Amino acid sequence: MARVSELITLRQQQDEKMEAITARIPVSYVALLDELSSSLDVTRQLLLTEMIKDGVDAALALYEEKQNTPPETDHDEELASGSRFFVLNTNKRHDIATHRDMVTNGVAAAFCDPWKFQIERIKEGDVVFLYENGVGIVGTGIAPRGVEKVEYDGVPEDAYRKKLLDYRRLKPLNARDIKKVVGSNLVFLRTLFEVPAEFGKKIQESIQDV
Incomplete structure (x- = not known):
């Protein structure tokens, strides 16, 4: 674990907002944690925090590699009647x-093949909720008709974008x-994923502007 090994020299935690949680672990591992924290000259709490962060990051990376490849999009599918509701992840961890840009300027965007094609699923009049990992829904707006295809990281048309109409920044x-x-x-x-209309309307009723 990279972060845990860095504790040997860093021995300090970043200034980050914390939240207390309760976890039950086998007694045998408690003893091992005490031995390791003593060897690294750090507290048990700091050691556990860094291990959890490493574990979560590893799990997220594995999920994205194995499960998060989007299905192929049928570009000729018929448009469903009425507005639909979508939740779009801003992928803060990657860029x-x-x-x-997405959160500040109200942009629905996805990047690189095959993820960028997901933006084409969003049709004119659909409601888009921007979701920030670890925070929640932080913005919402209405999708326009066209898709803007622009350069990303030196690759032409590797970013698909829609500038949302009536965009609002939200309390998370x-x-x-x-x-x-x-x-x-x-x-x-x-x-990107679509939520049932009844869920989308309930979310709309619960969100509050910043």
Whole structure:
């Protein structure tokens, strides 16, 4: 684990907002944690925090590699009647600059093959919720008709974008609260997914402007 090994020399935690949680682990591992934290000259809490962060990052990377490849998009599919609701992940972990552009300027965007083609699923009049990993839904707007195809990281037309209409920045509505609102689990780690209209309307009723 890279972060844990760095503790040997860094021995300090980044200034980051923390939240207390309770975890039960086997007694045998508690002893091992105490031995390791003593050897590294750090607290058990700091060691556990870094291990959890490493584990979450590794799990996210594995999920994205194995499960997050989007299905092929049928570009000729008939448009469903009425507006639909989509949740679009801003992919902050991969590119903080594009994440900021999406959230600040109200842009629905995806990058690189095959993820960029997901933007073509969003049709004129559809409602888009921008979702920031670890934070929640942070913006919403209405999709226009066309798709803008622009250069990304030196590759022509490797970013597909829609500038959302009537865009609003929102107070974050996190995954836990969204589950309470819609009464069901949603998989937020995908690039883009459609939510049932009844869920979308409930989310609309729960969001608040910044």
